[in-house]
Amino acid sequence: MSAKPLSDAGRARIHEILADHRGVEGALLPILHAVQAEFGHVPADALPLIAADQNISKAEAHGVMTFYHDFREEPAGRRVLKLCRAEACQAVGADALADHARARTGLDWHGTTADGALTLEPVFCLGLCACGPAALVDGQPVGRLDAARLDAILAGGAA
Known part of the structure; x- marks a missing residue:
């Protein structure tokens, strides 16, 4: 299964999640959890948005996401x-x-x-x-x- 690119509505939802976590110390993991809860996985297109919001590199965001086994890059099966x-x-x-x-x-x-x-x-x-x-x-x-x-x-x- 291959993940689809984020739609405009999906990007808007990512920005809402980021706004919901604005000012929260150590927000990266809660953001990743919220994104996965919303989409069933962490879309690749979301990582640059998350990284920019958290003032970290895309590589850092990807590294954290892939370190924790419960985060998914692709949607899981039913x-x-x-x-x-x-x-x-x-x-x-x-x-x-x-x-x-x-x-x-x-x-x-x-x-x-x-x-x-x-x-x-x-x-x-x-x-x-x-x-x-x-x-x-x-x-x-x-x-x-x-x-x-x-x-x-x-x-x-x-x-």
């Missing part, structure tokens, strides 16, 4: 599956589950299906260590995930 990759989950089968998910979806990490149905992402510790392997399915935690339950989720079932 469903987002985040599989825990931390050691506690690995110890109870997360690697095999991740291999299964990638094979079943045809995606690699951070990939989105061509139809925009699903995005697959790694996440490093969900705090569900006693319930591994763990995942977030559309923001909802799922513990003790196995291949059968994962297949049901991928088929459109509830977590």
Whole structure:
């Protein structure tokens, strides 16, 4: 999936978000969060506007955005599956589950299906260590995930 250029209305909305954060100390992260909440990702066209407003370089704005894994440069799929990759989950089968998910979806990490149905992402510790392997399915935690339950989720079932 490729992000579309910002429309005039989109640019206007970015400027509103920037105005809402004017005078806030350390506003870059709250601005990025607000932009992503509005658009579902941080459009590339927004970064120069944000950088200019915050009096930083475009490279600095991009660096901060890409440092934090939850900021997206492209829209996510309608469903987002985040599989825990931390050691506690690995110890109870997360690697095999991740291999299964990638094979079943045809995606690699951070990939989105061509139809925009699903995005697959790694996440490093969900705090569900006693319930591994763990995942977030559309923001909802799922513990003790196995291949059968994962297949049901991928088929459109509830977590």
